[in-house]
Amino acid sequence: MGVDSGRRAILRAAVAGGVGTGLAATGLAAPAGAAPGEATPSGRGPHIAILLYDGLTALDAVGPYEVLCRVPEASVVTVAKRVGPVRTDTGVLGLVADRALHQVRHADVLLVPGAGNRGVIAAMQDAETIDWVRRLHERTTWTTSVCTGALILGAAGLLHGVPATTYWASRSYMESTFGAIYTPGRFVESGKIITAAGVSAGIDMALHLVVLCYVVLLYGRLQVWHAPAMTVSSCCSSRSTA
Numbered sequence: 287m288g289v290d291s292g293r294r295a296i297l298r299a300a301v302a303g304g305v306g307t308g309l310a311a312t313g314l315a316a317p318a319g320a321a322p323g324e325a326t327p328s329g330r331g332p333h334i335a336i337l338l339y340d341g342l343t344a345l346d347a348v349g350p351y352e353v354l355c356r357v358p359e360a361s362v363v364t365v366a367k368r369v370g371p372v373r374t375d376t377g378v379l380g381l382v383a384d385r386a387l388h389q390v391r392h393a394d395v396l397l398v399p400g401a402g403n404r405g406v407i408a409a410m411q412d413a414e415t416i417d418w419v420r421r422l423h424e425r426t427t428w429t430t431s432v433c434t435g436a437l438i439l440g441a442a443g444l445l446h447g448v449p450a451t452t453y454w455a456s457r458s459y460m461e462s463t464f465g466a467i468y469t470p471g472r473f474v475e476s477g478k479i480i481t482a483a484g485v486s487a488g489i490d491m492a493l494h495l496v497v498l499c500y501v502v503l504l505y506g507r508l509q510v511w512h513a514p515a516m517t518v519s520s521c522c523s524s525r526s527t528a
Contacts, residue, residue, distance in 0.1 A: 331357065331359030331360040331361065332361070333392065333394050334363070335364075335422065336350070336363070337365055337399065337419070337435075337438075338372040338383045339372065339412075340373055341374070341408065342374055342381075342399045342401045343375050343485060344375070344379055344381060346435060346485055348381070349488045350397055350430075350432065350488045350489060350492035350495075352489075352492075353489060353492035353496065354397075354492050354495065354496070357496060363384050363385055363390065363393075364383045365385045365390045365418075366383030366386065367414060367415065369383055369385060370382065371383075375401055375402045375405055387414060387418040390418075390422070391421070392422070392425050393426055395429075396426050396428070396430065397431070397432070398419065398435035398439060400431070400435040400437075400485075402434075406437055409441075410438055411441075415438075416441050419438060419439065426478060428478050428480055429444065429478055430479070430481070431452075431480075432482045433452065433453045433482065433483065433484055433488070434452060436450055436452035436456070436460055436481045437459070437460060437463075437464070440460055440464030441464070445466035447465055448476050448477075448479055449468075450466045450468065450474055450481040451470065451471055451473065451483045452468075452481060452483065453484060472487040
């Protein structure tokens with residue numbers, strides 16, 4: 287299946303599941319998020335936590351965010367070791383973390399973005415960050431990563447024997463160090479773990495999450511929220527992983 291046809295299939299499935307109906311009923315949904323100072327995200331929909339850490343690749347986090355934050359009634363929160371600006375891999379752009387790690391103890395969806403060598407190695411070696419990912423994973427419905435974010439999942443012990451994908455140059459390391467089973471594809475779903483390959487593949491994965499997680503009926507009301515069967519799937523396998 288080609289990349290373009292795969293995206294069209296995802297969008298058709300979203301419309302069939304009611305997501306398109308909900309968005310069409312309200313126009314483009316306004317971004318969702320937890321109110322400042324709010325310890326628990328509001329909204330009846332899924333709670334989504336996006337990990338931020340020094341040196342992350344901005345598009346790995348922002349691309350999926352732009353899809354997920356517009357799902358009606360979802361709550362999206364950015365999380366880092368400390369509340370406030372987190373510098374990305376350019377050293378210029380900063381993204382703001384709404385919550386510190388200790389403030390977020392549960393999420394339905396965890397998203398871990400990737401980074402260049404400096405950022406991802408530092409995150410992998412940070413015990414507080416890795417412990418948080420491991421603890422949150424215990425209660426998530428889906429734990430996801432983009433690009434080298436898969437290495438952070440691996441450092442948390444979540445990829446041993448699990449089919450997964452990552453940035454092409456990191457796939458041997460992911461297999462040899464963490465025991466993952468490299469599987470080519472724009473994104474790979476294995477039970478509750480979904481890993482996306484290169485940077486823009488995170489957007490494709492986010493569209494897939496919309497199909498999996500959010501069945502929105504008329505007037506944008508969230509009616510169904512359930513975990514899927516434990517299956518392994520790979521979407522839009524191609525030479526391009528970005």
